[in-house]
Amino acid sequence: MLSATFTLDPAFTVAPVSRRTFGSFVEHMGRCVYTGIYEPSHPTADADGFRRDVLELTRELGVSIVRYPGGNFVSGYRWEDGVGPVADRPVRRDLAWHSLETNEVGIDEFARWAGKAGVEIMYALNLGTRGVQEALDVQEYLNHPDRTRLAELRRANGSPEPYGVRMFCLGNELDGEWQTGHKTAQEYGRLAAETARAMRSAEPWLELVACGSSGSSMPTFAAWEAEVLELTYDAVDYISAHAYYEPLDGDLDSFLASAVDMDHVVDSVVATADSVGAKLKSRKRLKISFDEWNVWYQSRLEASRETEWRVAPRVIEDCYNVADAVVVGNLLISLLRHSDRVTAACQAQLVNVIAPIRTEPGGPAWRQTIFHPFALTARLARGEVLRVEPRGPVYETARYGEAPVIDAVATHDAESGEVTVFVVNRSRTEGVELTVALTGFGAGLRVAESWTLADDDLSAANTADQPDRVVPRPAESVAVDGGVLRATLPPVSWTAIRLAA
Numbered sequence: 001m002l003s004a005t006f007t008l009d010p011a012f013t014v015a016p017v018s019r020r021t022f023g024s025f026v027e028h029m030g031r032c033v034y035t036g037i038y039e040p041s042h043p044t045a046d047a048d049g050f051r052r053d054v055l056e057l058t059r060e061l062g063v064s065i066v067r068y069p070g071g072n073f074v075s076g077y078r079w080e081d082g083v084g085p086v087a088d089r090p091v092r093r094d095l096a097w098h099s100l101e102t103n104e105v106g107i108d109e110f111a112r113w114a115g116k117a118g119v120e121i122m123y124a125l126n127l128g129t130r131g132v133q134e135a136l137d138v139q140e141y142l143n144h145p146d147r148t149r150l151a152e153l154r155r156a157n158g159s160p161e162p163y164g165v166r167m168f169c170l171g172n173e174l175d176g177e178w179q180t181g182h183k184t185a186q187e188y189g190r191l192a193a194e195t196a197r198a199m200r201s202a203e204p205w206l207e208l209v210a211c212g213s214s215g216s217s218m219p220t221f222a223a224w225e226a227e228v229l230e231l232t233y234d235a236v237d238y239i240s241a242h243a244y245y246e247p248l249d250g251d252l253d254s255f256l257a258s259a260v261d262m263d264h265v266v267d268s269v270v271a272t273a274d275s276v277g278a279k280l281k282s283r284k285r286l287k288i289s290f291d292e293w294n295v296w297y298q299s300r301l302e303a304s305r306e307t308e309w310r311v312a313p314r315v316i317e318d319c320y321n322v323a324d325a326v327v328v329g330n331l332l333i334s335l336l337r338h339s340d341r342v343t344a345a346c347q348a349q350l351v352n353v354i355a356p357i358r359t360e361p362g363g364p365a366w367r368q369t370i371f372h373p374f375a376l377t378a379r380l381a382r383g384e385v386l387r388v389e390p391r392g393p394v395y396e397t398a399r400y401g402e403a404p405v406i407d408a409v410a411t412h413d414a415e416s417g418e419v420t421v422f423v424v425n426r427s428r429t430e431g432v433e434l435t436v437a438l439t440g441f442g443a444g445l446r447v448a449e450s451w452t453l454a455d456d457d458l459s460a461a462n463t464a465d466q467p468d469r470v471v472p473r474p475a476e477s478v479a480v481d482g483g484v485l486r487a488t489l490p491p492v493s494w495t496a497i498r499l500a501a
Contacts, residue, residue, distance in 0.1 A: 001430065001431050001432070001488075002392065002393050002405060002427065002430045002431070002432045002433070003392065003393075003432065003433045003434075003435070004390055004392025004393070004405065004406045004432050004434050004435070005390070005392065005434070005436065005437070006388050006389055006390040006408060006436055007436070007437040007439055008386050008388070008410050008412075008421075008437070008438055008439065008441070009386070009439045009440045010384075010412050010414070010440050010441060012386060013384040013385065013386055013387065014337065014338075014339050014340050014386065014387055015339040015340040015343075015384070015385055016339065016383070016384055017336065017339060017381045017382060017384070017385055017411055018339055018343040018344065019064040019065075020064055020065050020120075020343060020344040020345070021064075021335050021336065021342065021343070021345050021381075022062050022063060022064045022065075022345075022374070022377070022378040023064055023065040023066060023067065023122065023291070023344060023345055023346035024058075024061070024063045024065075024066050024067075024119075024346055024347050024348075024349065024350040025066065025067045025068075025071070025291070025292065025346040025347065025348040025349045025350060026066050026067070026068045026069070026349060026350050026351070027067075027068070027069060027070045027071035027072075027074075027348075027349055027353070028069050028070060028071075028073045028094065028101055028105075029070070029071060029072075029073055029094075029097050029099075029315060029349070030097065030099075030312065030313060030314060030315030030316065030317065030352060030353040031312050031313075031314060031315075031317070031351070031352040031353065031359070031361075032350065032351050032352055032353045032355070033105050033312070034102075034104070034105070034311065034312035035312060035352075035359060035360075035361040036051075036350070036351035036352045036353075036355075036359055037050060037051060037054050037058075037105075037350070037351055038050055038051070038104070038109070038113070039051050039359075039361065039362075041362065042361075042362060043362070046116075048109065048112055048113070049109075050116065051359065051365065053359075053364070053365040054351055054357060054359060054365050055113075055116055055117055057357050057365055057367065057371075058117045058119070058350065058357070059117060059118060060375055061356060061357070061371060061374060061375045061378065062374070062375050062377075062378025062379055063117065063119050063350070063378070064120060064378070065119055065120040065121070065122050065167070065344065065346070066114060066117075066120070066121060066122065066346070066350065067122040067124060067169065067291050067292075067346045068110055068114075068121060068122070068123060068124065069110070070096070070124055070172055071096070071124070071172060071348075071349075072097065072172065072173065072178070072179060072180070073094055073096050073097065073101075074124045074125070074126050074128070074171075074172050075096065075126055075127075075128025075129060075171065075172055075173075075174070075179050075180040075181050076094065076095050076096060076126070076128060076129055076180040076181075077126050078092070078126075078130075079106070079126070079134070079137075079138045079141075080137075081101075081103045081106070082103045082105065082106020082107055082108075083106050083107060083108060083141070083153070083154075083157055084153075084157055086103075086104055089103040089104065089106070090103060091103070093309065096178075096180060097306070097313075097315060098305065098306040098307075098309065099306060099310055099311065099312070099313055099315075100309050100310060100311045101311075102311055107138075107141065107142065108154070108157055108158065108159055111159065111163050120166070120167070121163065121165050121167075122167045122168075122169060122209075122289075122291065122346065123138070123142065123165050123167070123168050123169070124168070124169040124171070124172055125138065125168055125169060125170055125171060125195070126171070126181075127170055127171030127174065127188070127191055127192065127211075128171060128172070128174060128179055128180045128181025128182075128183075129180055129181045131191060131194075131195065132191075132194050132195050132198050135168075135170075135195045135198070135199060136198055136202070137150060139165075139168070139199055139202065139203070140202075141153065141154050142154075142162065142163045142164075142165045143162045143163060143164060143165060143202075143203060144162060144202075145161075145162050166205065166206060166207055167206075167207045167208075167209065167344070168199065168206060168207070168209065169209045169211075169240065169289070169291065170192040170196060170208055170209060170210055170211060170232075170236070171188065171191075171192065171211050172211065173211060173214040173242065174188045174211050175188070175211070175213055175214055175218060175220055175224045176214045176218075185220070185223070185224045185227035185228050186231075188211060188228060189210075189227060189228040189229075189230070189231030189232055190231055192210050192211070192228065192231070192232050192235075192236070193231050193232045193235045196208045196210075196232060196235035196236055197235050200235070207237045207238065208236045208237055208238070209236065209237070209238040209239070209289045209291065209344075210228055210229065210232045210236040210238065210240065211228065211239075211240055212224070212225050212228075212240045212241050212242070212269060212288075213225060213241075213242075214242055215242055215243060215244070216243065216261065216264065216265045216268070222268055222269075222272050225239055225269060225272045225273065225276075226272050226275070226276055229272070229273060229276040229286070230276055230279070230280070233273075233276055233277060233280055233282060233284070233286070234280070234282065234284065236286070237286070237287060238286065238287045238288060238289040239269060239273055239286055239288060239289070240288070240289045240290070240292075241265055241266065241269050241289070241290045241291075241293075241342075242290075242291070242292040242293065243261065243265055243290075243293050244292070244293070244295070244296035244298060244348075245258035245261070245294075245295055245296070245327060245331075246295060246297045246298060247323070248299065248399075251397075251398055251399065252323060252428060253395065253396075253397045253398070253426075253428065254397040254398050254400060255323065255327060256323065256326065256327060256330075256424075257397050257399075257400050257403035257426060258295075258327050258330065258331065259327075259330040259331055259333060259334040259407055260397075260400040261399075261400065262293070262331055262334040262335075263334050263337070263338075266288060266290070266334070266341065266342060269288055270288065270338075270341050273286040273288075274286075285341075287341055287342070287343045287344070288338075288341050288342045288343075288344075289342075289343075289344040289345070289346075290335060290342050290344070290345040290346070291344065291345065291346040292346060292348040293331060293347060293348065294328070294331075294347050294349075294354050294370075295318070295320065295324045295327055295328060295354070295370065296316065296318065296354045297316075297318050300316070300318075301316060314352075315353060316353055316354050317352050317353065317354075317355075317358070318354050319358075319461050319463070320356075320368045320369045320370045320461060320462075321369060321458060321459045321460060321461045321470075322369060322453070322454065322455045322457070322458045322459070322460050322461075322470055323458045323459075323492060324369060324370055325369035325370045325372060325373055325453055325470065325494065326373075326426075326453065326492055326493060326494045328347075328373050328374065329373030329377070329422070329424060329453065329494030330407055330424045330426075330494065332373060332374065332377045332422070333407055333408065333409045333422050333423075333424065334407075336377075336381060336385050336409045336422070337385065337388070337409050339385045347374060355368065356368050356370045356374055358464070360464055363464065364464050366462055366463070366464060366467035367467065368462055369453070369460075369461060369462055369470045372453055372470075372471060372472050373472075373494050373496075376451055376472060377422060377496065380411075380420045380422075380496055380498050381420060381422070382411055382413040382416070382418065383412050383413030383414055383415070383416075383418075384411065384413075384414070385409060385410070385411055386409075386410040386412050386419075388408050388409050388410055390404060390406050390407065390408055392404060392405055392406050392432070393427075395426070395427065403426065404426070405425065405426050405427050405430075405432060406423055406424065406425055406426070406432055406434065406489065407424050407426070408421060408422060408423040408424070409421075409422050410422070412441075416500070416501075417441075417445075417500065417501035418448070418498060418499060418500050418501070419438070419445065419498075419499040420496065420497065420498045420499070421436060421485065421495075421496070421497045421499075422494075422495070422496050423487075423494075423495050423497075424493065424494050425489035425490065425491060425492065425493045425495075426492070427491050427492070428458075428491055428492055429491055430491060431488055431489060431490055431491055432488070432489040433486070433487075433489075434485075434486065434487045434489055435485070435486055436484065436485040436486075436487075437483065437484055438480070438483045438484065438485060438499075439483070441483070442501075443483065444501050445480050445485075445499045445500070445501060446480055446499065446500060446501075447478050447479060447485075447497065447498075447499060448498045448499060448500035449474075449497075449498045450474060450475035450478040450487070450495065450496065450497040450498070451472035451473065451474065451495065451496050451497075452472060452474075452475040452476075452489075452490065452493050452494070452495045453470070453471075453472045453473075453493065453494045454490040454491070454492060454493035454494075455470055458492055472496075475487060475495055478497055480499060485497065485499065
């Protein structure tokens with residue numbers, strides 16, 4: 001049995017927990033929308049055609065904000081195709097995912113779904129094949145109250161009140177050669193700055209996100225951010241970050257340490273943004289919108305690519321196992337650890353497509369393994385994020401060198417007095433005895449609830465036939481005594497412990 005320790009003190013904080021950290025992503029891709037959130041013929045469908053079972057799971061998941069409508073899809077999307085009478089809407093080719101888009105669900109339908117789910121909309125604009133005027137048009141349709149042509153069109157389409165969308169992404173992954181409308185950093189930066197300033201002239205309160213690199217493996221990573229931000233720094237509030245992880249070549253040790261790379265991505269983007277700010281002599285501190293992240297078995301993508309033009313094909317419907325769930329829980333630890341700069345994040349995606357929720361057409365909806373650490377973290381993380389500096393063993397990984405066996409973060413809600421600890425054990429073979437000194441919290445803290453996600457079979461997964469094969473279970477050997485929390489962490493595990501006064 002290995003051992004590790006750290007100290008928690010309410011005086012040492014990082015930043016408040018941002019509810020937007022628990023965002024998700026709905027893209028018109030595969031079955032995320034059609035037979036995902038929307039299936040009028042389903043037994044649970046409501047009057048608007050939305051699956052009530054998926055709505056219930058979305059609320060249980062704790063999602064706060066949803067990025068829509070893409071993703072790669074948005075770079076060829078014409079928003080006006082998705083408004084007005086459904087029978088009159090055109091069917092279009094989606095070049096990003098080689099499928100047909102019926103436009104049966106558009107802005108108005110998605111806004112109704114978002115209202116039912118209780119989530120904020122993060123709207124992504126098409127700056128791939130379109131530009132300033134189209135961005136202003138969709139902004140007018142979404143947010144202008146009345147009298148203008150597009151505001152009156154929205155009213156005629158059944159939505160008299162503006163949607164009040166506050167957060168807009170200025171395009172998607174335009175550094176990628178796969179992106180429709182791929183641009184150089186200079187081309188994109190100028191367009192994004194022009195679009196941002198035009199939109200702010202109508203609504204100064206908007207929160208705007210410039211496209212960062214598509215991933216840290218891009219040859220232009222950091223250089224792209226630097227060039228784009230020199231053109232957009234004063235016009236935007238966020239720079240985006242994207243990252244996906246999978247166990248390449250069976251390298252589970254490196255995969256379990258994926259959060260090491262997420263930490264690197266955040267730290268690199270922050271350093272680049274702050275360097276540009278210093279060069280421009282700006283007092284502004286840019287934030288990060290980590291608006292695409294997840295475990296994604298991208299190595300399987302080529303084999304699953306569509307060759308025919310079909311509506312809502314089955315695309316990247318990864319089935320997640322125990323190890324995947326532990327990594328997702330660890331990535332949430334990384335995001336919370338950087339709450340001073342990462343104040344929005346979207347797990348990609350919500351339903352069916354690399355998602356925590358799976359469905360079958362006409363059939364059940366169920367929670368994938370990765371659903372559980374997200375839902376518990378979203379429910380339990382409250383108040384301020386505390387600084388955590390674990391001391392414990394390390395292990396060697398092929399991709400990241402030495403990595404800590406345990407990784408952790410904690411939150412403290414001063415109003416209720418509650419403290420929550422989130423911790424992973426990355427060791428494949430050894431349990432860990434964890435000791436946490438609760439300095440400065442006073443006497444009387446007790447274990448209110450504790451959950452561990454672990455299994456002897458790391459490949460175990462949830463399916464339509466066995467939807468609860470993998471679930472968090474009450475953690476064993478967790479206690480507080482004399483101001484010290486002690487817990488036993490099984491190998492390859494994610495654990496959440498809530499302490500109450």
